[in-house]
Amino acid sequence: MAPHKVITLNKIQIACQSCGLSNICLPLGLESDDIERLDAIVQRNRPLRRGAHLFQTGEKFRKVFVVKTGTVKTYTQCPDGSERVIGFHLPGEVIGLDGIELGKYICSAKALETSAICEIPFDQLEKLTASIPNLQHQMFRLLSREISNDTSLMALLSKSTAEERLAAFLLSLSIRLHSRGFSATEFNLSMSRQEIGSYLGLALETVSRLFTHFQEEGILRVNRKYVEILDLEKLYGLLSQQTVCLERLRAP
């Protein structure tokens, strides 16, 4: 009997053309043959396992990364070992752009679950960008979006209660998952209470208590990582006057 054919994972590659994320990712707004040129410089390796790093703080900046499947967190590490979560990144989101300025990554990025990642060498991307006006515009948009997101989060962090923060976090997740074709009301968190707390500037105990509290209020049903939002309207109602925030949360 002939040996089975071995399929190497890194050969199963989806070109940008046929990727479901092309409407939120870099190729957005590009002509078909321009997408092909972009596609040619995209590297697609085997999926990363939970805990694997995309890059680490201080490493030389060479590539930007796009999440294709899974979730990635970016974080900074303090000398004392504690870490601060900067962001959670879902499919279609571009990571590493903050490394352009100084030529090195200023935060670390690791997979929270098995995740497929597209890697794009930045020098090649930059050259391509100069010759494709639509790509340049999309790059500017992506960078601008990053800034807008941060602005919203800062507004959230600089005031507002713990309750409001967690509500905003859950709604942001809900909206982003929904826009990627997942359920808006039922999902599994890929991050721990600790990580959520770090991201929102809260103690993990506070996050845990709030989940319980939201459940008692009938807003959601929680079981560890599993979350089901029962009353979206009520959750929105917790976001006092966070206009900007909400508007932005809906966007990506």
Added chain:
Amino acid sequence: MAPHKVITLNKIQIACQSCGLSNICLPLGLESDDIERLDAIVQRNRPLRRGAHLFQTGEKFRKVFVVKTGTVKTYTQCPDGSERVIGFHLPGEVIGLDGIELGKYICSAKALETSAICEIPFDQLEKLTASIPNLQHQMFRLLSREISNDTSLMALLSKSTAEERLAAFLLSLSIRLHSRGFSATEFNLSMSRQEIGSYLGLALETVSRLFTHFQEEGILRVNRKYVEILDLEKLYGLLSQQTVCLERLRAP
């Protein structure tokens, strides 16, 4: 007697070539004739008075702005009238980049004191950028810097005490002023306690008390807007393990 010649202020214009900020501003890294091309699309109007707006939330995004002299604050407004300060912008800093994504400004910007502002129509800048690789790179760097700055501030806001926040704020100011040729240890704040508090996520009373406290500790001398830092080292010492933050604060 012949009438005196009237000098219109908006005729007193400094070209990018001879502007002292060209080493931190957009022209950084550009060839001489490319700077001229950039210079040609820069609009320089009369200085804005304290309180005047550069742009307001929701307005159509057409231009980016560069502070030439003075200070500008960006902020978002809540329906209840209260505002949240997003950032304070010193000479050489580019404002309005967060409007690219959605085609409208997502925050407002107003002068905190009489300020000279360069205005650059974004559509023209984008065209120019496509034909000057160095300018494209500089644009990416600027956008990336903006993201890095926000990242640092988020790390500061998401944890850390009131004391640490004010220390970081003062050091950031000190560093940025120094890199622009001003004193690192003696300056006049152009913003109120209220605005500092809003920026740092603290009540204005807390900010006021901290100033008093720092003075009692011999770290600085304060009289309303006037600040003299007496012990820079002690001030740095208050920033526990904020590595990222500090590294970033030094940069711009």
Added chain:
DNA sequence: GAAGATCGTTGATCAAAATCAGAAATCAAG
């Protein structure tokens, strides 16, 4: 220069969330 508005300081009180501590549930690995 007087009147009013704004801004900054200080004190007293209170509330929200951090911290400390321990139990229960889940997961990973031998």
Added chain:
DNA sequence: CTTGATTTCTGATTTTGATCAACGATCTTC
């Protein structure tokens, strides 16, 4: 399956900084 590690939940206590309140200083405007 058992053991140990990790994660989550819950309770008790403490702390930080917000809020409320009042007053003096400074700036603005007529």
